[in-house]
Amino acid sequence: MSVPEVLDVIVIGAGISGINAAYRVQEGLPDASYAVLETRARVGGTWDFFKYPGLRSDSDLSTFGFTWRPWLSSRQIAPGDSIRDYVETCAQEFGIDKHIRFGHKLVAADWSDNKWTLTVQVDGKQKYFQSKFMILSTGYYDYDTPLQTDIPGIKNFKGTVIHPQFWPSNVDVKGKKVVIIGSGATTITLLPNLVNEGADVTVLQRSPSYILARPAVDRFMWFLSIFLPMHIAAFFVRIKFLVIPWLFYKACQRYPNVIKQLIHKRTSAALPPSIPVDPHFMPRYNPWEQRICVSPDGDFFQALHSGNAHIATGTIETVSSSSITYHPALPSTAPGDHKAANAHAPGFADAHLPSEKTSHLQADIIITATGLKFQLAGGAHISVNGIHRTVPESYMWKGLLLSDIPNCGFIIGYTNSSWTLGSDANARHVVRLLRYMRRKGLEVVVPQITSEEVKKMKPKDVVNLNSTYFERARGDMPKVGDLKPWQPRVSFWVDMWQSWVGGWEGLQFL
Known part of the structure; x- marks a missing residue:
């Protein structure tokens, strides 16, 4: 094993969620070392990946864009290449591009000794990183495999x-x-x-x-x-x-x-x-x-x-x-x-x-055009102290952290409004959590749900939509229920309030 590069925070993904998370990290933790690992050769995620004619947003760019670098055009339904250029420009203006490692695909993330060790594939070879905290900003679909649909003949x-x-x-x-x-x-x-x-x-x-x-x-x-x-x-x-x-x-x-x-x-x-x-x-x-x-x-x-x-x-x-x-x-x-x-x-x-x-x-x-194949965490293998952990077996804490997985922020946007509103609420919440841990001298945070809570709780859906690819992906999603803090996300307003003043019930700190 080669000598790993050691950082305070590693962000996975350089799409719109990853670039926003990187900005929140460098804004709220200016002395923290961080890197953004991106599989592709350019920023933009979805907006760099898809190439079909007419690719565009179906959300207004005023809320789909960043609060820290507003979308200034009056064209609110924008083509995909304009969005990609916007994300790239934002990364360059705020120096985020200097922290991006392109062509770095996360293969595995292993937690032990109070740190993450990441196995990353670069040009067919393996490279290693270590970090105190990991932020997953990989979106929700599989880039390599489309949704398989049975079309007779x-x-x-x-x-x-x-x-x-x-x-x-x-x-x-x-x-x-x-x-x-x-x-x-x-x-x-x-x-x-x-x-x-x-x-x-x-x-x-x-x-x-x-x-x-x-x-x-x-x-x-x-x-x-x-x-x-x-x-x-x-x-x-x-x-x-x-x-x-x-x-x-x-x-x-x-x-x-x-x-x-x-x-x-x-x-x-x-x-x-x-x-x-x-x-x-x-x-x-x-x-x-x-x-x-x-x-x-x-x-x-x-x-x-x-x-x-x-x-x-x-x-x-x-x-x-x-x-x-x-x-x-x-x-x-x-x-x-x-x-x-x-x-x-x-x-x-x-x-x-x-x-x-x-x-x-x-x-x-x-x-x-039958939908996307659902995939969280970019398909990476995650283990905690040698035990394999999967997203579907975990409960989601305030739509942000996964039970029994330490020091790992989970950035995902909304499906019923602009994606970036949800991912920004999550990114702000993660940084506030990191600042709290730093003030208290804490190194580890892990959501833990008790067996009593599991027994009392009625299951609910993470995503309140019944589109075909969401219905087929229910078994791949984290669990949520009707008890706090394990409830599904409600709205941007509630999530932002939580990111500003929400408590830490349900979390274990070390």
Whole structure:
């Protein structure tokens, strides 16, 4: 074993969460030595990794950006390369880039003798680091493996099959018939961009999503910038985007039927007459039980007006060498046997049973936009005093630390609002914890849940969404329950309050 490099703090990942965590460390602990280990060759994480056409945020950049270096453009729904450049610029301006070790993949993290020993792969060789504290900022999906989805007969297809996670640089869609399988944010992004590249595109979805058209450029920001310095204008716009989306989310939870009707009304007005809302835009779930997709300036609906974009809802029967055979979904308002059959299903008014008839879609290219494979901690092997520890067997302390894993911060963002809001609340909390330990002369902190707490506690979900890839990942997530401090995260406001004044109950210090 080579001589390890010794540091006070090591941050894993140089995406938006990792760069933010690094800033919080150097801001709150200016004399601490730290490094950021990044597998890839550039900063940006998701925004450097994905290459599919039209990659963009579906959150406003005022809250998705950093508080310590605000997003100053009035364009709130921004393309992926602009976000990556923004993250890189922020890292350079604050000297964080000097602490990043690119091409360093964490393989294993072993805790013993009150320190972490990290095994890192660099150019096919192993390198070692030691640190007192480790901050995991690796996001939540597997970079190497997409979510595996069973599409009957897909191996028969003679054309090109693409997963957006591995978009080829040489694909030419002009004049091609493209079928996108899926209905999430990636699909909503791909459709208008592929149409603009000259493709004839059909979205084939099993279940629809809610889609809201939003201006890409925020007029409030543009107006304020006329009279105020950009940094002050950005502050007020950030407040706006903190409050309004949060109120909308709460309204979705409290008045789901009202919000559902409002979305249906807006969707109907945006669609061409040839495309009905039912069944193509009537999801089986209430708003914000899954993420609501955003269409900047209504580009998704504009594409449907072009004549080169189509939408089909149904269940795939099989894929042949050049086409997809599927059973179209019946409208939820269809009379007769369909409605009777649905009467036995919860929420039957919004369920869409497949027709016995079949339809066919010709395809030169099939894009499987069916979600991401869930993975926490970057897939690294974690052990504590020689005992292997996994994320699913651990309870999550205030959405921040994992039970029985010492000196390890777990940075993850929100799924129901801007990711960075959650990751920043966590990063602030970690640094406050480290400052507390330093003041008290403490070296080790480990969350410990008692057997009595486990017996009393009713399990809850870490993520309050029922998207397919979250449902399939439930067994890979840490545990939470209905007792403090093991409850799931509630909101940005609560998490920030905890990061400022929250207590340390449930933690053991040494």
